[in-house]
Amino acid sequence: MEFALTIATIVAIYCILGLALNLQFGYTNLPNFGIAGFFAVGAYTSAILTVPHRFLEMEIFAGFPGGVPGRIEAPFIVGILAATALAGFIAFLIGVPVLRLREDYLAVASIGVAEAIHYIALNELWLTIGSAGIRLIPMPFANRILYFLLVLLVLAIVFYVINRLVRSPFGRIWRATREDETVTASLGKSVFRSRMWAWVIGCAFMGTAGSLWAHYAMAIQPGEFVPTTTFLVWIFVIVGGLRNNKGVLIGALLIIGLFEQGTRFLPAFGAPYVVPALRLIIIGVMLIIFIRFRPQGVIPERAMTIEKHIKTI
Amino acid sequence: MEDLLSYGLLTFASLALPALGLCLSIKVVKYFNLAYGDYVTMGAYIALLFNLIFGWNIVWAMVATIVITAIAGAAIHKGIFKPLMERKVGPLTLLVVSLGVGFVIRNVILIAWGPQPYQYKMPMARAHHFGPFFFTPFQIFMIVVCLAVAIGIFLMLRYTQLGRLMRATSDNPELSEIRGINIEKVYSYTWLIACGLSALGGVFMSILGTITTWMGIGVLVTIFACLIVGGIENPYGAVLGALIISFAMEATAIWISPPYKVTIAYVIMIVILLIKPSGIFAGGGFKWSSLLRLQR
Amino acid sequence: MATILEAKEVYKYFGGIKAVDGFSMEVENKSITGLIGPNGAGKTTFFNVAAGIYQPDRGDIFFKGEQIGGLRPDQICQKGLTRTFQIARGLGEMTVWENVMLAPKAQTGESPFGAFIFKRVKKEEKENWEKAAALLQEMGLYEQRNEYAKNLSAGQRKMLEITRAIMTDPEILLLDEPTAGATVDETKKIMAEIERLRDEKGLTFLVVEHKMEVIMNICNPIYVMHNGQNLAVGDPKDIQGNKQVREVYLGG
Numbered sequence: 101m102e103f104a105l106t107i108a109t110i111v112a113i114y115c116i117l118g119l120a121l122n123l124q125f126g127y128t129n130l131p132n133f134g135i136a137g138f139f140a141v142g143a144y145t146s147a148i149l150t151v152p153h154r155f156l157e158m159e160i161f162a163g164f165p166g167g168v169p170g171r172i173e174a175p176f177i178v179g180i181l182a183a184t185a186l187a188g189f190i191a192f193l194i195g196v197p198v199l200r201l202r203e204d205y206l207a208v209a210s211i212g213v214a215e216a217i218h219y220i221a222l223n224e225l226w227l228t229i230g231s232a233g234i235r236l237i238p239m240p241f242a243n244r245i246l247y248f249l250l251v252l253l254v255l256a257i258v259f260y261v262i263n264r265l266v267r268s269p270f271g272r273i274w275r276a277t278r279e280d281e282t283v284t285a286s287l288g289k290s291v292f293r294s295r296m297w298a299w300v301i302g303c304a305f306m307g308t309a310g311s312l313w314a315h316y317a318m319a320i321q322p323g324e325f326v327p328t329t330t331f332l333v334w335i336f337v338i339v340g341g342l343r344n345n346k347g348v349l350i351g352a353l354l355i356i357g358l359f360e361q362g363t364r365f366l367p368a369f370g371a372p373y374v375v376p377a378l379r380l381i382i383i384g385v386m387l388i389i390f391i392r393f394r395p396q397g398v399i400p401e402r403a404m405t406i407e408k409h410i411k412t413i
Numbered sequence: 414m415e416d417l418l419s420y421g422l423l424t425f426a427s428l429a430l431p432a433l434g435l436c437l438s439i440k441v442v443k444y445f446n447l448a449y450g451d452y453v454t455m456g457a458y459i460a461l462l463f464n465l466i467f468g469w470n471i472v473w474a475m476v477a478t479i480v481i482t483a484i485a486g487a488a489i490h491k492g493i494f495k496p497l498m499e500r501k502v503g504p505l506t507l508l509v510v511s512l513g514v515g516f517v518i519r520n521v522i523l524i525a526w527g528p529q530p531y532q533y534k535m536p537m538a539r540a541h542h543f544g545p546f547f548f549t550p551f552q553i554f555m556i557v558v559c560l561a562v563a564i565g566i567f568l569m570l571r572y573t574q575l576g577r578l579m580r581a582t583s584d585n586p587e588l589s590e591i592r593g594i595n596i597e598k599v600y601s602y603t604w605l606i607a608c609g610l611s612a613l614g615g616v617f618m619s620i621l622g623t624i625t626t627w628m629g630i631g632v633l634v635t636i637f638a639c640l641i642v643g644g645i646e647n648p649y650g651a652v653l654g655a656l657i658i659s660f661a662m663e664a665t666a667i668w669i670s671p672p673y674k675v676t677i678a679y680v681i682m683i684v685i686l687l688i689k690p691s692g693i694f695a696g697g698g699f700k701w702s703s704l705l706r707l708q709r
Numbered sequence: 710m711a712t713i714l715e716a717k718e719v720y721k722y723f724g725g726i727k728a729v730d731g732f733s734m735e736v737e738n739k740s741i742t743g744l745i746g747p748n749g750a751g752k753t754t755f756f757n758v759a760a761g762i763y764q765p766d767r768g769d770i771f772f773k774g775e776q777i778g779g780l781r782p783d784q785i786c787q788k789g790l791t792r793t794f795q796i797a798r799g800l801g802e803m804t805v806w807e808n809v810m811l812a813p814k815a816q817t818g819e820s821p822f823g824a825f826i827f828k829r830v831k832k833e834e835k836e837n838w839e840k841a842a843a844l845l846q847e848m849g850l851y852e853q854r855n856e857y858a859k860n861l862s863a864g865q866r867k868m869l870e871i872t873r874a875i876m877t878d879p880e881i882l883l884l885d886e887p888t889a890g891a892t893v894d895e896t897k898k899i900m901a902e903i904e905r906l907r908d909e910k911g912l913t914f915l916v917v918e919h920k921m922e923v924i925m926n927i928c929n930p931i932y933v934m935h936n937g938q939n940l941a942v943g944d945p946k947d948i949q950g951n952k953q954v955r956e957v958y959l960g961g
Contacts, residue, residue, distance in 0.1 A: 197686040204445040204508050212634040212679045223672045268824035269816040276811050279800035287812050288786030373528050377520040387513035405855045406806040413834050
C-alpha cells in the first residue's frame with residue numbers, strides 16, 4: 101500500500117511534466133530537452149521559500165555560514181505559485197534568444213539551460229546549500245494520502261488547462277505553427293508570440309511539478325535534476341502518444357509506474373548502479389524501436405469533428 | 414596570464430576537433446546527433462581500455478581508439494539513423510532518436526566501468542617554459558596533433574575528391590543524388606571522420622582531466638557553443654569558436670570559479686545569439702536561414 | 710478607380726541573382742489583376758516581398774497608401790492583404806474545418822486568457838463556423854470538413870487554401886497559381902469563384918497564373934514580368950498582341 105502510494109504520487113508528478121512537454125513538442129514542435137532544469141527551478145524555489153528556520157540552524161550548526169533557505173518560511177501555496185511563476189519567467193528570458201533558433205538547435209540550447217541551472221544548484225551555496233541539498237521541506241497536511249490527492253488535483257487542473265488551450269482558437273495557432281509557420285504568419289498570426297506562450301506555459305507547469313516533487317520528497321539535491329529525468333519524460337510522452345494528452349497519462353503509467361518504479365522491487369544484482377543503468381538501456385532501446393515502428397505512440401492524435409467541437413467548446 | 418595562455422591552448426586542443434567533427438556531421442548529413450557528446454565519452458573509455466587494461470602506451474591506445482570509435486559511429490548511423498532517413502522522417506525525430514542512442518551508450522559504459530572517475534596511466538612529465546607557455550612535452554604533442562588534424566581536414570575539404578563530394582552534398586543533397594553522387598557513402602565517410610575526431614577529442618580531454626560516464630553532456634553543450642559562436646555550418650568558424658570558448662572558459666576558471674566553465678560557454682552562446690545569430694565568423698556561403706527559423 | 714496596392718521600383722536580390730529588379734505595379738480596387746511571366750521571372754519572389762516574407766532590398770510597397778514594405782507577414786495580413794502559395798500548403802495534420810477556422814482575425818480565444826472566456830469563445834466559434842460552412846459549401850468542400858487536409862486532392866487543397874485566405878477577411882488576395890494541379894472542372898470553379906467574390910464582396914485579386922485561359926478570361930489588366938522587370942502591361946488583347954511578350958514566352 102505504502103509503495104503503491106509512492107509510485108502513484110511519482111507518476112502523477114511525471115504526468116504533469118509529460119503534459120507540459122506534449123504542449124511544447126507535440127502541439128507546437130518545440131523540443132525542450134531542458135525539462136530537468138525547469139523542474140529544478142520549481143523544486144528549489146518552493147523549497148527555499150518554505151523550508152523552516154530549523155533547517156538553517158542545523159546548517160549553521162554543521163559549520164555552514166547560512167544562506168537564504170530557512171529565512172522565509174512561506175506557506176506551501178506561496179511556494180508552488182512562486183515556483184510556477186519563476187520557472188515561467190526564466191523560460192521567457194531564455195526564450196527571447198533561443199526561440200529564434202531552428203528546432204534542432206533549440207533542443208541543444210535547452211540542454212545547455214538545464215546544465216547551467218544544475219551548476220547553479222550545485223555551486224551557489226548561499227541559495228541552494230550545494231550538493232548536500234535542502235532537507236526538512238514541509239509536506240502539506242503532513243499526510244501522504246492527502247498530499248497524493250493534492251497532487252492529483254493539481255494534475256487535473258493542469259490537464260484541464262492544457263486541454264482547453266489546445267482546443268481553443270489559441271491552440272489552433274499552435275498546431276498551425278507546428279505544421280507550417282510561413283502559412284500561419286501569412287494568415288495574420290504571430291508565430292513568435294504563439295511559440296513563446298507554449299514555451300512559457302509548458303516550462304511554468306514543469307516548475308509546478310518541481311514544487312510538488314520537493315514537498316513530496318521533503319529533501320532535494322542537485323543530483324536529482326539531471327538529464328535522466330528529462331529523458332524519462334521524453335520516452336513516455338513518445339511511447340504514450342505524442343499530441344494526445346490521454347496517451348501521455350497512459351505512457352507515464354506504463355513507463356514510470358510499471359517499468360521505472362515498479363521494477364524497484366525486483367531483486368537487485370551486481371553493483372548498485374547496474375540495475376538503474378540496465379533499466380535506462382532498455383528504455384533507450386524502446387524509444388528507438390517505438391520511433392522506428394510506431395511513431396504515433398500507443399494512442400495517436402485524434403481529430404475532432406466540427407459538430408462535436410461546436411457543442412463542447 | 415601564463416596560466417590562461419597555457420590552459421586555454423590545451424582546452425582548445427581538446428575542444429577544436431570534436432567541434433569540427435560535429436560541425437561536419439551537421440553540415441553534410443543534416444541532422445543533429447545529441448549522442449555526439451557520448452561518442453566523445455566512448456572514445457575516452459575505449460582508450461582507457463587499451464591504456465589501463467591492456468597496458469598500451471597512450472599514443473597507440475589513441476590510434477586504436479580513433480579507428481574503433483569512427484567505425485562505431487558510422488555503424489550507428491548506418492544501423493539506426495539511415496533507415497529512418499530513408500523513410501523521410503523529420504530532423505526532429507532523428508534528434509529524439511539520437512537522445513535514446515546517447516542514453517544507451519552512456520549506460521552501457523556505466524555498467525562496464527562503474528560511476529567512479531578514471532585517469533590514464535601516463536608517465537609523469539615535467540613542464541617546461543616555452544616563451545609565455547608552460548607545457549609538458551606530451552601537451553605540446555597534443556596541440557601539434559590538434560592543429561595538424563584540423564589543417565588536414567580543411568585541406569581535405571578543399572582539395573580532395575571526398576571533400577568536394579562532401580561540400581556538394583552539403584549544398585544540395587537532392588541535386589547531388591541526381592548527379593550520381595552516392596550520398597550514402599558520403600554520409601558514412603563523414604561519420605567516420607566526425608567520430609574519429611570525437612575520439613581524439615575525448616582522449617585529449619581525459620588526459621587533461623578525468624574520465625566520467627556523464628562527461629558527454631557538458632562536452633556537447635560546450636562544443637555546441639563553439640559552433641554557434643563560429644556560425645553553425647562553418648568548419649573554420651567551429652575551430653575559431655573553440656578557440657574563443659576555450660580561453661573564455663579558462664579565464665572563468667582562473668578569475669571567477671572553475672565550476673562555471675561550462676556555464677560561461679553557454680552565456681557566450683546566448684549573447685552571440687542575441688547580437689549576431691549567424692555567428693561571428695559567418696560569411697561567404699553561410700545562410701542565415703539555416704540557423705534561424707524564419708527567413709527574416 | 711482607386712489604387713489599393715502599389716509597388717514602386719521594388720528590388721530583391723539573392724546573392725548574385727536579381728530575382729526582382731526594379732519592378733513596379735499598381736493594382737486597382739476591385740480589379741482582378743494578372744501577373745504573368747516565364748518561369749523564374751520573379752513573380753513568386755515579388756509575392757513574398759509584398760506579403761512580408763522577404764524584406765525588399767529597395768523600393769516601396771504601399772497598401773491603401775500606407776507603406777508595408779518591411780513589415781512582418783502577420784502584420785501585413787492583419788492590414789488586409791492575404792496571400793496563397795504556389796504549392797498548396799495545407800496544414801496537413803489539421804482537419805479542413807480547423808484550417809478554415811484558424812484564419813478569422815481577432816478571435817477572442819486567440820490568447821491564453823481569452824481562451825477561458827467561455828461564452829464569447831463559443832459564440833464566436835459558432836459565428837465563424839457559419840461563415841466558414843457557407844464558404845466551404847460554395848467551394849464544394851463541405852463534405853470533407855472533418856477530413857485531414859493532407860487527405861485532400863491537389864485541387865481540393867487549392868480550394869481549401871483560397872477558402873482559408875478569404876476567412877481572414879482580406880481586402881486584397883494575392884493568389885499564386887490558384888489553379889495549379891486542379892482538374893479542368895476545378896479550374897472553372899475556381900475562376901468562377903474569384904469573379905463572384907469580386908462582384909459580391911468587392912474583393913481585389915492579384916493573380917499569378919500559367920494557364921493562359923485563366924489569365925485571359927478573368928484578368929484585366931495584366932502585368933508581364935521578365936527577369937524581375939516590367940515587360941508589358943495592358944488588357945488581355947494588348948498582351949496577346951504584344952510582340953515582346955510572345956518572344957519572351959516562345960523564344961525562352
